Amino acid sequence: MAKLQKSIDKRNALIKATIELVNNNGFHATPMSKIAKMANVSPATIYLYFENKQDLVNKTYVEVKAEYTKYAFATYDETMPVEAGFKLIWNRIADFKLKECENAMFLAQCDNTPMIDEQSRQEGIKHLQPLLDLWERGRQEGIIKPLSDYLLYAYAINPLSFLMIIQKRGVFTLDKAHLEEAYQSAWSSIKVCQ
Amino acid sequence: MAKLQKSIDKRNALIKATIELVNNNGFHATPMSKIAKMANVSPATIYLYFENKQDLVNKTYVEVKAEYTKYAFATYDETMPVEAGFKLIWNRIADFKLKECENAMFLAQCDNTPMIDEQSRQEGIKHLQPLLDLWERGRQEGIIKPLSDYLLYAYAINPLSFLMIIQKRGVFTLDKAHLEEAYQSAWSSIKVCQ
DNA sequence: AAAAAAAGAATGAACATTCATTTTTACATA
């Protein structure tokens, strides 16, 4: 137990260091040596936990993505009405992006670059199913516009990533008041007007 | 004249190669030697046109961004009604992202990573002013929701970047029919409901 | 005391950049 515990701590430290360094410097400017230093570990130790640099980044991505979706759906259950369910999930996602800003930034960077292997990318998408199911239900009930999942995601969810990134750059603050407005925009863009 | 012409061709070839290689492999996996090869040029020649790799990427970003905004506003004039103006600009942006997909992908990658110097990023933002002015007019006329420019951009424009990226990955096609739907979502999310 | 984990130094490859040389251009002169 103690031994395993210790290993997991090191592994977590490595993943955390990877996220922080890649966020601030980009993949191309984060050498393994820096990751090791930040995690208080020898460079050689990284290779006890990960095959190589690419594997480290892939695994980091998949794990952070899993955390993200777990958080997003934690309080949702599929018997909720569509609008309430969407609002709940949307706000959980917004919460995550605000509170776990580093993690969310890392995901955004991975999602917009060829940093990650295609396979890991696919892996990361899987966890999103509950949201897609909710949308399907919403379309069937005539509450949500009959758009493809991609369009719905583009207009309802993805804008949060943009807002988080520019917030991180310091020109804009995404506070609670903004969030309510943002939610209204998100919902307006996908709901059926009555 | 002939001499200058030749130089500009080389420079353009270098910028084009940079875009293509960074799009496909990411900054971290595009060595100067590959850029040179793709541009049919010696590695040393790059340094006649750009200070170093970072300068090459910065300049590429700023130039592509300028092209993008030039295209976006080419047929717009500020006497148009707000809604028509927005629709026009939105469609020009969509056009650009479809037709100049490589360029748009490159911008998206730069906008979501620390690849680019902050200074070049600022430089790139400047050109967006006509859209911000249009929004201000729209807010004053009570046509556009009283949201900050950042929120408006997040919901009305940025989703196109997301759609373009996943289209490039081959799971989704952003055709003319989708575009009309996307425009409706964009407009719904920022217009004042009457 | 054997096995596992970790460390730091070593290795070799890849790379950005520079250097020494060659090629091309622009243009003056015949």
Added chain:
DNA sequence: TATGTAAAAATGAATGTTCATTCTTTTTTT
């Protein structure tokens, strides 16, 4: 128009560094 030549442009090879990864040794665990 042809030719010589100085400047500019371009090149391929060389340089020195950085970095991912591996090797050997040490430390920790059981």
